Amino acid sequence: MLLNLHSHLEGSVRPSTAGQLAETLGIPPPPQGWKTAMTMASPANLTVFLQHVSSVYPLLGTRDALRRVAREAVEDAHADGQDYVEIRFGPGTHVRPDLTLSHVLNAVDEGIREGAAHTGMPAGLIVCMLRHHSPDINAAVAQAACSLAGSAVVALDLAGDERLFPDLEPFAPMFAAANAAGLGITVHAGEAAPGRAVQDAVQLFGTRRIGHGSRLADDPALLTWARQEQVCIEVCLSSNILTGAANSLRDHPITAFLNSGCRVVLGDDDPITTGMRASDELGLLRSQLNLTAAHLQQISDTSIDVAFCTPQTKAELRERLNTSPACSPNVVRHAAWKRESACRTTRYWTS
């Protein structure tokens, strides 16, 4: 049983697909090739991390490209042995003179639904507002997301460079609209800014799901508050090391979160950027952090509880959890995928 609740579309583009899209568009490859441009070799900060993620942006300027990468992202998640995935992206980035916000969002929505239909694995789409975009663009993104509630779109998020754009208050009306439309809410917070940003996001927007939240562990009082408020942290281990949100795997705050009784779920954030898929992140939990069976069970239980999916999908996932090990990829699919995968099973921080 493996649920991947934090995964970005732009960091999931297959390098082979990037090469084909570039060739079609007449865009020359980066000097070291697409895979090197997309994958981050060593830890730095969130700004550098996002530069790697954005290397594929010029390739995503058509409806066909967006639909294709969305479908492939679901297919790759399924092949990785995942049972459910929520893929997120920032549509405002991909708008062009001949590609409206509606075109962008509908293309990705279709791709996610195609991937889910093709694999038989449920998948949801989370729409991200971006901190560096104007209030007008973010308001339009939120409105477009609300209009697709009930399709693949399941939630609204806020992403982007928290270090450069920490202000949260301008986003309150957008999250209120999402809530009214029946969408879930999750917010990237406490990743590059102090842990207090998590408290601000919960109090301002009413969300209970927080992307990363790593800095929360710097303050024991905030950890106690997060447990009492049942805040759920979407943990992405390898991403946190590459962005500097955690100094090392051993120092990663997931242990503090679990020991404090905080709710935790897993994501792979940007699997091509990190070179690590959700099953690899699980491998780190098992082999490097020695989490107990109770912790793994708790992560799977929480993942089903907080997933932005229908009650029917939750019931099916719970039934599957009763017959398969917690926090474990589908072994058959996973083994086949590993022979083909562009990602690695170990990175230097695991040694």
Ligand SMILES: [Zn+2]
């Ligand atoms: Zn993220």
